[in-house]
Amino acid sequence: MAALFWESLIKSLIYIVFLLTSFAYLTLTERKFLGRFQSRYGPNRAGPFGLFQPIADAVKLLFKEELIPAQADKILFILAPILTTVPALVMLAVVPFGGTGQLFGRQFSFSIAGDINIGVLYILAIASISVYGIVIAGWASNNKYATMGGIRSSAQMISYELALGLSFVTPILLASSMSLNDIVKAQMPVWFIFYFPVGPLSAVIYLIAALAEINRSPFDMPEAEQELTAGYHVEYSGMKFALFMMTEYIKMIVLCVIAAALFFGGYHGPGVDTYWWLGPIYMFIKVFMLLFGLIWIRATTPRIRYDRLMALGWKVLLPIALVNVVITAFAILLFPGLGSG
Amino acid sequence: MMSDETEFREIEFNLAPDSLDELKHLVSQRAVDGDTVLLNMGPQHPSTHGVLRLLLELDGEQVINCIPDVGFLHTGIEKNMEAKTYEKAIVMTDRLDYLNNLGNNLAYCMAIEKLCDLDVPPRAQALRVILAELQRISSHLVWLGTHALDMAAMSVFLYCFRERESILDIFEMCSGQRMMTTYIRPGGLWRDTPVEFEDAVRNFLKIFPSRIDEYERLLTKNPLFLERTRKIGMLPPDVALQYGVTGPALRASGVNHDLRKVQPYSGYEQYDFEVPTHTDCDTYARYLVRIEELHQSLHIVEQALNKLPLGPVRSNNRKYVPPPRSEIGVSMEALIHHFKLWTEGFTPPVGSVYSAVESPRGELGVYLESDGSPKPYRVHWRTPSFTNMQILPYLAKSHLVADLVVLIGTIDVVLGDVDR
Numbered sequence: 097m098a099a100l101f102w103e104s105l106i107k108s109l110i111y112i113v114f115l116l117t118s119f120a121y122l123t124l125t126e127r128k129f130l131g132r133f134q135s136r137y138g139p140n141r142a143g144p145f146g147l148f149q150p151i152a153d154a155v156k157l158l159f160k161e162e163l164i165p166a167q168a169d170k171i172l173f174i175l176a177p178i179l180t181t182v183p184a185l186v187m188l189a190v191v192p193f194g195g196t197g198q199l200f201g202r203q204f205s206f207s208i209a210g211d212i213n214i215g216v217l218y219i220l221a222i223a224s225i226s227v228y229g230i231v232i233a234g235w236a237s238n239n240k241y242a243t244m245g246g247i248r249s250s251a252q253m254i255s256y257e258l259a260l261g262l263s264f265v266t267p268i269l270l271a272s273s274m275s276l277n278d279i280v281k282a283q284m285p286v287w288f289i290f291y292f293p294v295g296p297l298s299a300v301i302y303l304i305a306a307l308a309e310i311n312r313s314p315f316d317m318p319e320a321e322q323e324l325t326a327g328y329h330v331e332y333s334g335m336k337f338a339l340f341m342m343t344e345y346i347k348m349i350v351l352c353v354i355a356a357a358l359f360f361g362g363y364h365g366p367g368v369d370t371y372w373w374l375g376p377i378y379m380f381i382k383v384f385m386l387l388f389g390l391i392w393i394r395a396t397t398p399r400i401r402y403d404r405l406m407a408l409g410w411k412v413l414l415p416i417a418l419v420n421v422v423i424t425a426f427a428i429l430l431f432p433g434l435g436s437g
Numbered sequence: 438m439m440s441d442e443t444e445f446r447e448i449e450f451n452l453a454p455d456s457l458d459e460l461k462h463l464v465s466q467r468a469v470d471g472d473t474v475l476l477n478m479g480p481q482h483p484s485t486h487g488v489l490r491l492l493l494e495l496d497g498e499q500v501i502n503c504i505p506d507v508g509f510l511h512t513g514i515e516k517n518m519e520a521k522t523y524e525k526a527i528v529m530t531d532r533l534d535y536l537n538n539l540g541n542n543l544a545y546c547m548a549i550e551k552l553c554d555l556d557v558p559p560r561a562q563a564l565r566v567i568l569a570e571l572q573r574i575s576s577h578l579v580w581l582g583t584h585a586l587d588m589a590a591m592s593v594f595l596y597c598f599r600e601r602e603s604i605l606d607i608f609e610m611c612s613g614q615r616m617m618t619t620y621i622r623p624g625g626l627w628r629d630t631p632v633e634f635e636d637a638v639r640n641f642l643k644i645f646p647s648r649i650d651e652y653e654r655l656l657t658k659n660p661l662f663l664e665r666t667r668k669i670g671m672l673p674p675d676v677a678l679q680y681g682v683t684g685p686a687l688r689a690s691g692v693n694h695d696l697r698k699v700q701p702y703s704g705y706e707q708y709d710f711e712v713p714t715h716t717d718c719d720t721y722a723r724y725l726v727r728i729e730e731l732h733q734s735l736h737i738v739e740q741a742l743n744k745l746p747l748g749p750v751r752s753n754n755r756k757y758v759p760p761p762r763s764e765i766g767v768s769m770e771a772l773i774h775h776f777k778l779w780t781e782g783f784t785p786p787v788g789s790v791y792s793a794v795e796s797p798r799g800e801l802g803v804y805l806e807s808d809g810s811p812k813p814y815r816v817h818w819r820t821p822s823f824t825n826m827q828i829l830p831y832l833a834k835s836h837l838v839a840d841l842v843v844l845i846g847t848i849d850v851v852l853g854d855v856d857r
Contacts, residue, residue, distance in 0.1 A: 134595035240476050244498070244838075313589060314661060398661045399589035401839045402498060 107208050108189075115185065119345045120150035126345075126391050133395035160334035165238060168331065172236035177332065177339035180229030184346040187222045190215035191353050192277050194363045194375025206363070206375065207277065215276035216264050219354060220257070223309060226343065227253040230311075230328050233340070237331035245327025248402055252308055252315065255409040260305040262417035266298035266424045267358045280362030287361040294424045299359040301417050306355070308409065310347040313394040315405060352386035353379070360386075463504050464494045473501055480509045484587045484842040487852030491829075493838070500841055503833035505826055511856040518816040522782030523549055524623060526813070531617040533818060534854035536576040539568045539608070540796045542621035547702060548792040548803040549623040553757050553785045561625035561750040562704045566741045567638065568611070568620065569703070569794070570734040574645070575604040576797035577727050577734075581652060584724070584846035588665050593655050600648050607637050624758040625751030635742065642739055649731055656724070666721040670832040670844045673718055680831070681824045684799025685730060686848055689723040691716040696795035708740045720847045727849075730797075757783045782811035791819075798822055798849050822854035 124139065124146065131138025139146035164173055194206035205211065212218060227250055234246015268274055270291060271282035282288075288295045308315040329340045356362060360382050363375035400408070467473045474495045480488040488509035494502035514533055518526040530541040543565055550557060557565075582597030605615040611630050612620035620627050656662045672682070674690040687694055695712040697705040713729035715722035752758045759778045760771035787809040793802035799821030806815035825848045832844045 130591075134592045135599055136595060240474065248498075316589070395592050396655065397590065398585065398656075398659065398665055399839075400661055401665055401837065403837060404664055 103204060104208065107204075111188070111208055112185065115188070115346060115349065116342075118349060119342055120154065122345045122349060122387065123153070123341075124149050125387070126394075129388065129391045130395055133392070154338070157335055157338040160337075162334040162336060163331070165331050167238045169236040169238070172232050173331075174336070176229050176233035176236055177336045177343075178229070179232060180226050180343045181339045181346075183222045183226040183229075184343045184350060187219055187347075187350050188353060190218050190276055191357050192280055192362060193353075193379050195368065195372055205277075211275055211277045213273070213275045216268060216274045216279075220261055220264065223260075224253070224257055226347075229343075233332070234328040237328070239331050241326075242328050242330050245330070249311060249328060252311070252402075252405060252409075255406055256305045256308040256413070259301055259409060259413040259417045260309055262414070262421055263298045263302035263305060264358065265421045266294050269421070269424050269428055270295075276357050276362075280357055280364065283361040283364060287359065287364075289359040294420055294427065295359065297416070297420050298424075299355070301413055301420065302355060302358065303351075305409075305413060306351045307390070307393075308405065310344065310351055312344070312348060312351075312390060314397040314399050316399060348387060348390060349383065352383045352390070355386055356382040463492070464502050467496070467501070468494050472496070478841075484583075484845065486583060486845055486850060489826075489845070489850065489852055489855075491841070493841070495838065498837045498839070500833045500836055500838060503830045503841065505829055507823075507826065507852075507855050509856065510852045512853075514857045515816050515818060519813055522811045523785065523813060524778070524782060526816070527619050527622065528617070531619055532853065533857060534796065534798070534801070534820065534822065534851045535616060536579050536851050537572055537796050537798070537801070537854075538616055538618045539572040539621060540576075540794055540801060542619060543569055543703070544792060544794045544796070544801050544803050546621050546623045547794065548790050548805045549757075549785065551790045551792050552788060552805055552807055553623070553783070555624045555754055555757055556752050557625050557703075558749045558752065559704070559746045560629075560748045563741045563745050564626060564630060564750065565621060565703045566705065566708070567738050567745075568608070570738045570741075571604050571607060571638070571641075573734045573797045574731055575601045577731055578604075580727065580797070580846070580849045581724075584843070584849075585656060585662075587842045587846045588662065590655065590659075590662070593652055596648070596651060596655075600645060603637075603641055603644075607634065607641065610634060610637060622751070622758075624754060625749070629750045635745075638738065638742055642735060642742075645735060646732070649728065653728065657728075663721065665840075665843055666724060666847075667719055669720045669836065669840050670847055671718050672828065672832060676831065677828070680828050682799070682828055682848075683824065684795070684797070684821050684849075685726045686723055686825055686828070687799065688712065688714045689726040690718045696793055696800055700793075702792075702794060705737075707744075708737050710737050710740075720843060723847050757785075784809055784811050789815075793819070796821055798851065798854065799825060818857050820854045820857065822850040822852070823857075826850050826855055 127149070128138040128146070139149040142148040142152045164170055189208040190212050192205065192207040192211075196203055196205050230249045230253075231246045234242045234244070234249070237243070267279050267288050270288055271279040273279060273282070279288075289299050290296075307313075329337055332340060356379060363379045365374060365378035368374045368378060461469060464475065465473065468475055476493040476495050477490070478493055479485040479490040485491065490506040490509060492502075492504040492506060493500055494504075512532065514529045518529045521529070527542060527545060530545045531538040533541050549555070578597040578601040582594035582601075585591075585593035585597075608618055608620070609615045610633060612618040612627065614620075672686065672690050674687075674692050677687050677690045677692065682690075683694065691714055693712055693714050696702070697710075698712055710733045711729075713726045713733065715726050751761075755771070755774045757778075759775050760768070764771035765775050785807045787807055789804065789806040791802055791804045793800050795801070800819065801821055802819035804815070804817040804819065805813050808814040828848060829844060832848070833841050836844065
């Protein structure tokens with residue numbers, strides 16, 4: 097038992113450090129790629145190829161003055177960034193980054209929380225907490241722009257959670273399990289994205305809904321710079337602001353990790369059965385490809401308008417997701433081999 | 438403690454009673470009752486294109502009333518020009534509409550030429566057209582970039598600025614300045630263009646059409662862009678005429694009015710070009726009209742460059758135009774003219790003139806009143822941004838806040854042009 101505890105602790109530590117580093121370098125990657133998309137260089141001053149840019153950013157933000165507006169609700173104002181960051185950090189606890197590995201003669205699994213049989217529900221539950229952080233941030237700032245951003249985001253996140261949840265159902269049905277480990281294992285020969293038509297459809301719904309869920313372009317309504325200046329975090333500065341940015345980027349990573357696990361075969365790839373350490377590498381490659389897609393989207397699309405976004409969520413995505421679930425269920429009934437996992 | 442804070446909050450979200458009195462005639466009764474929110478947008482706001490302040494009355498996200506408050510960039514340019522001699526005041530014109538510097542130079546110099554009855558040599562006329570059209574392209578590029586950026590299509594912005602840079606390089610090549618050119622002078626140009634000028638312009642003419650296609654690929658058929666612009670900001674032609682809207686905004690409402698056609702200046706009548714119009718009256722129509730204007734401007738530049746005559750670029754009328762450097766050393770008379778023109782300035786006849794050019798934003802007019810002294814008695818600018826700005830409250834009504842930034846972009850205001 098004690099050994100298990102230590103194992104979990106070490107894994108969490110590695111995982112948190114890894115996530116924070118990858119967040120930092122994701123910002124750099126994004127800026128670099130955006131730069132290349134827009135025929136410019138991106139950051140290249142701090143260190144070779146601008147590699148120290150995230151460190152410079154962090155140092156700058158750490159030394160910035162922490163402003164709290166005079167009429168802000170101080171407790172909530174400080175609580176809000178914490179409330180947004182923590183869910184983003186713990187969300188990945190159930191995702192398997194690899195199969196079982198062997199190190200120092202010990203078997204261990206790659207997911208931090210072990211193999212929970214309600215992994216998918218856990219993700220949904222945690223994901224919905226972070227909306228509180230944003231709403232509270234908007235409200236506590238006592239700023240009209242921030243409040244509008246907070247209201248927009250709560251409406252947006254709540255409406256897209258339905259489509260998001262429904263897009264999870266297809267992989268769950270196909271694997272007949274809610275455990276992410278089982279879902280990944282069920283994709284051993286064929287990834288779920290190739291289960292035509294339900295697989296690709298639910299993957300697309302997932303990606304759209306998840307983009308809206310994490311307020312990422314083109315659904316970055318709550319922080320629409322051009323309309324609401326910066327939305328819910330307009331009054332935040334210094335590290336509190338950094339926490340919001342951190343949440344946004346960590347959520348990007350989380351989105352891609354979950355997409356990889358649900359639709360793109362997770363840690364699977366050739367040779368993973370023989371060499372367990374290939375699992376995380378495959379996972380990393382898949383996540384990176386998806387992240388690249390997100391950056392690409394940001395570089396090309398205009399922002400969708402707020403009312404159109406709600407219409408898209410309720411009138412398009414939700415019905416399609418429902419139909420998709422029904423089709424999947426019928427397909428599994430008709431071809432019993434499908435849903436065996 | 439807590440109750441105090443809540444009370445304060447309420448006051449913040451409604452308006453303090455005394456300040457509301459001043460606003461009562463501008464906002465609806467619902468704002469007075471506290472049903473709607475008054476939101477202050479600008480003057481420091483990322484998408485008000487400078488320092489425009491808008492007072493918005495919002496019902497949720499819907500704009501009930503939009504009240505522009507201009508004057509934050511007031512620089513007193515008109516008044517300043519009255520304190521300078523005619524020629525020295527040209528530098529002020531650069532700073533009016535800072536995206537249309539050469540166009541401003543042109544409008545002002547044309548007014549002086551009209552006042553003094555000065556001739557402009559044909560080469561200078563053709564070069565003026567080339568430069569004015571390049572300026573129109575560069576101004577439209579800034580419009581397109583910021584318009585797209587307002588909708589968060591950020592790449593278009595940087596692509597536009599990439600091409601704008603090569604136009605500014607051409608301006609720098611001619612005048613030594615990228616933006617504050619002061620290149621067009623009464624009676625012609627400051628000096629002839631350098632030898633590299635023609636190649637640079639031809640190079641731009643070669644590259645630019647494919648770049649327009651690049652912008653269009655990103656926007657014209659993009660469903661998200663269509664959703665943001667179609668049926669947004671409908672401006673019927675009769676309303677546009679009532680408000681005195683000019684330029685692409687008017688032409689996108691189906692009114693074919695372009696000063697280059699209706700009262701040609703600088704020899705525009707020699708060139709073959711179309712005035713793009715559209716009848717949809719919405720933001721998308723204004724986008725299409727401006728994109729087509731890019732093509733037409735290129736066409737004009739190409740024609741003007743092909744038949745660019747040789748010869749002097751400045752009039753020989755020494756009463757108004759300073760002699761070239763080479764003459765000063767050899768001619769006593771030239772030295773006297775030079776001294777008189779740069780100390781006292783020239784004295785045009787008494788009278789008043791109005792002269793207008795088609796700027797990228799619409800009719801840009803200068804009214805000059807001369808009392809026979811070396812300084813203008815009165816300078817007034819009829820700037821398109823100022824007039825077109827009036828349409829914003831009309832356009833904004835019952836649109837969403839998100840559309841409002843698109844609307845500011847679509848009427849293409851330059852705040853330096855609004856507040857003189």
